[in-house]
Amino acid sequence: MSAELSAVRRLLARHGYPARSVRLLGDGLGHAAYEVDGDLVVRLTGTGPVAQVVREADLLHAVAAVAPLPVPMPVLVDGDAGCLAYRKLPGRPLLEDPDPAAHAVSVGVALGTLLAALHTQLIERWAALVDADDTAPADWLAEAQQSYSAVADHLGPTQDHVRAFLSTAPPAPAQDRALCHNDLGIEHASSTRPPGKSPASSTGPTPRSPTRPPTSPRSTATSAHAASTPP
Structure with a gap:
């Protein structure tokens, strides 16, 4: 298992999310994204201010309150780790x-x-x-x-x-x-x-x-x- 996948597992475990499977979905534009157990997307920010992750999560919640279409909802936000996780949308x-x-x-x-x-x-x-x-x-x-x-x-x-x-x-x-x-x-x-x-x-x-x-x-x-x- 790669060091990056192990790090994702440890991060999720700290937040009470034991991961059975983790795989890299892709990286670029300052982010790396991982699929966890087939339905959770964990995105890690490699660069940029920590506060941006928290603001992005707040934005998703605000948009979900007014949008007529489904919006990804954060289930885990760790600004210090630059982590934002959300369930995959259906379809x-x-x-x-x-x-x-x-x-x-x-x-x-x-x-x-x-x-x-x-x-x-x-x-x-x-x-x-x-x-x-x-x-x-x-x-x-x-x-x-x-x-x-x-x-x-x-x-x-x-x-x-x-x-x-x-x-x-x-x-x-x-x-x-x-x-x-x-x-x-x-x-x-x-x-x-x-x-x-x-x-x-x-x-x-x-x-x-x-x-x-x-x-x-x-x-x-x-x-x-x-x-x-x-x-």
Whole structure:
């Protein structure tokens, strides 16, 4: 057994969680994540302030109180050890859906409902839990244009739509702020869809993306133009 797995076992034992099995799910971005007994994800922070782990756990609890979709709930928080543990959400990553395009509408409705719930929150209530994202739309566009040049040869017939979007002038920075997810990629959503059924979605980390932070809303300036695209 590796030293890292043994350390996870000892950490859990100190908190009254005897582990029968521990395996590495992945590491990167300053974190390492482990699956314990098939249903618990233990994430250890290698860098960054200890207080960040505690704030992240507080954020998950706050989001769960207002979100219409399941949110990972912390079952163990050890700031000194940089440890955050939560049960896996039910379902499977949407990346593994055999026919994702057939369910795009239902998934979009579910995630749109989540975003609507976040966007209507009073920013003042979340000031201690989230950071403000003041990146100007022009900066986001410049980054997207650079990314496009790296993947353009793989886009096929969708290139015309992408080029049209990237050639559109960005909106001016907005003054109004809204709480948003800020990283709502398909790798952060799971589906409980039985075969032949529309998926019920959840948000947060899945077994396929364990090293990414859990659901992390941010306070972001928005505008009518920007609201038509994922935050």
